[in-house]
Amino acid sequence: xxxPTLDFFCPFYSCFNLKLVFEKWPLIWRLFLLLASYFFxxxxxxxxxxxxxxxxxxxxxxxxxxxxxxxxxxxxxxIISLIYNLSLLGLFKYYDFFRVSAESLLERFGxxxxxxxxxxxxxxxxxxxxxxxISYNIDVYLGKIMPTSSLLDFSIYxxxxxxxxSGPIMRAGDxxxxxxxxxxxxxxxxxxxxxxxLMGLFKKLVISSYLILAITDDVFAVPENHSSIIIFxxxxxxxxxxxx
Numbered sequence: 001x002x003x004p005t006l007d008f009f010c011p012f013y014s015c016f017n018l019k020l021v022f023e024k025w026p027l028i029w030r031l032f033l034l035l036a037s038y039f040f041x042x043x044x045x046x047x048x049x050x051x052x053x054x055x056x057x058x059x060x061x062x063x064x065x066x067x068x069x070x071x072x073x074x075x076x077x078x079i080i081s082l083i084y085n086l087s088l089l090g091l092f093k094y095y096d097f098f099r100v101s102a103e104s105l106l107e108r109f110g111x112x113x114x115x116x117x118x119x120x121x122x123x124x125x126x127x128x129x130x131x132x133x134i135s136y137n138i139d140v141y142l143g144k145i146m147p148t149s150s151l152l153d154f155s156i157y158x159x160x161x162x163x164x165x166s167g168p169i170m171r172a173g174d175x176x177x178x179x180x181x182x183x184x185x186x187x188x189x190x191x192x193x194x195x196x197x198l199m200g201l202f203k204k205l206v207i208s209s210y211l212i213l214a215i216t217d218d219v220f221a222v223p224e225n226h227s228s229i230i231i232f233x234x235x236x237x238x239x240x241x242x243x244x
């Protein structure tokens with residue numbers, strides 16, 4: 001689900017309205033947020049939901065060990081958290097790249113090697129929630145925040161669906177405080193925020209899409225049919241499209 005689509009707007013609008021119903025009961029409201037985020041994530045492929053849950057539980061527990069300096073091994077537990085999270089990211093995202101590179105390097109030195117081919121599908125949003133928990137552990141390690149005592153709140157932080165697929169990575173210190181007492185009772189600067197959303201949608205759906213799809217696609221499909229100047233302006237349009 002991409003942000004500027006009805007597939008995203010419908011669940012977002014539903015959650016926004018149900019928040020007004022459930023905010024009187026903070027626990028029910030937080031449970032609803034977690035279940036809504038898990039449902040949103042599982043729509044793509046529910047099998048990867050287990051990874052999201054395990055990452056949440058592991059980092060919730062190890063952050064407590066880091067903060068408590070358990071057995072005087074604060075740094076060791078922090079390193080363990082980094083190894084776990086980055087290994088998980090590397091396995092799903094970079095295994096095949098490193099497999100091919102390692103085989104090529106060994107064959108160059110006369111050592112033919114064939115590492116197992118793992119046809120692994122990259123779980124959607126993996127990079128974002130992995131770096132989110134890493135930033136949380138860093139803040140705990142540096143003493144910037146205390147680890148939350150609520151696994152429910154931490155799971156909401158990790159899986160919050162508006163940030164899950166394409167960021168931005170919100171710091172735990174800024175996010176977790178918003179879950180207290182049923183969240184904010186009113187939205188500050190609603191008109192200004194709504195105007196920013198509309199401006200962003202206009203840039204994405206009108207300017208960016210037009211530049212990328214209407215102008216550059218034909219040039220990139222058959223560049224030999226176009227002059228150097230047209231190709232140059234097409235690359236410029238592509239850059240401006242991504243910039244917007």
